[in-house]
Amino acid sequence: MIHEPNHAFMVDEIVDDLKALYVRTDVRDGAVKTHLDHVLRKDEQGNLLAEPIRFARGKETRGIIVVDGSGGGKTTIIERALEKLPALQAAGEEEVPSFLKVTVPSPATLKSLGQEVLEVLGYPGKMSRATSWDIWATVRRQLANRGTAVVWIDEANHLFRSENRTEIQDILNTLKSLMQGKHPVIVVLSGIAALWEIVAFDAQITRRFSKLEFPPVTQATDGLLFRSIVETLCARAGIEPPEAADLVGRLMHASRYRFGRCIDTTIMAIKEALLEGHNRLDLQHFAEYWARTENCAPEKNVFLVPNWSRIELEPEEKDEPGVAKKSRARRGR
Missing domain, CATH: 1.10.8 (Helicase, Ruva Protein; domain 3)
Known part of the structure; x- marks a missing residue:
């Protein structure tokens, strides 16, 4: 030494x-790009626009759920894909990108997530005394004013640690509400594999979100x-x-x-x-x-x-959502 x-x-x-x-691979990076291609509109020349494709007679958008094990590199890949997509970049020095990245805060609650989104948006004040409904109503207005097309929530599995299905459903309903209305956005959720398992109990989520799972590497x-x-x-x-x-x-x-x-x-x-x-x-x-x-x-x-x-290595996914554990336990009976 x-x-x-x-x-x-x-x-x-x-x-x-x-x-x-940055190590780019056609399989992993290409897969993220393909999923984005299917939720963003294109112009006459086939170039992607910072505008979501609308479904259900123009009433809603679609989202993407990206899952991978801890340390798999999903955060880096998604961030790279969004930053390299010309349509989502700021048009000038005084402009802002058309995508927003939010990491789930701790403690992870519907209210704290809304406050985190507002902070990333640069909204003045914490709205600490406001209700979750008021906070998320403000979030939707701010996203519309900003012209945001994509909201990416990283480490989304932390949102679903509760074993209370009502709390989980409230979170899912709020995310779905971002994908509806006059100014809907594309919601991208990323987290460990259990993320898909927990959100999949809502049939509307499985319909509105495509799933991208990165496989483990092999020799x-x-x-x-x-x-x-x-x-x-x-x-x-x-x-x-x-x-x-x-x-x-x-x-x-x-x-x-x-x-x-x-x-x-x-x-x-x-x-x-x-x-x-x-x-x-x-x-x-x-x-x-x-x-x-x-x-x-x-x-x-x-x-x-x-x-x-x-040599058997201990698994590291110790923070999987509570409802996912319960649903798996019921299937094992």
Whole structure:
């Protein structure tokens, strides 16, 4: 380990550069673009407009639900898709984009979400004493005044932790109301896989929302891609790539087969190598980072043991919605 302060600073600069890189794939990025194509209007030349397609005789729009495991990279992909869509960008310096991103606040309630939307919109005041109905009426007016076409609610699964179906239905009804009226918007919800399971008990939601689920990565479908990603990241950092033939398999297993996490784990392993002054990335660097992250013994470290594929990793979706748990329990009886 090199302990010079300047060395650590330089390593952090390299790591920040690696984190800023975007890895595009035709399957994942293309899927988001396709779903957006089906909910936004087009002009005579086929260019997308910042205007939702209206259904049900012009009375409502359609939405999209994007689900993936924690660390899968869905937030980055959706954000990239919206930011790169010309129709949704600000027309001038004094204009604002036609999409709005909101991350579900904590505690997650219908009222707190409405207040968060107003804050992102730049609405003055918290409306802390207002009712949920008043807050959301204000939200709808502000979205119309702003000309918003897409409202994206990230980590939407946190909204549905309650086991009270009435509370869940109130949230779903409010989201549906954004997709109706004189100035309806497209609602995009993203979260873990349980998100679809909980909202699907409302038949109107399944009718109004298309579902996009990113599959886990596999060696068969993504092995060559990730070998290339590792080599590209190493080249960018100025070190040699690892020689281990089974690196990608270990990496995918350790990252629970999540796309984004595979990349994050690689970047942090590169940081280990750089801090230690090594000119080649190897399994030991992955093992050191992963041991701290998972707090595991060496014999349970995916990057150290020969039988790494037999190591069972604990699932991390511990925050799935309460109603989803109850509905699954009823099906299992």
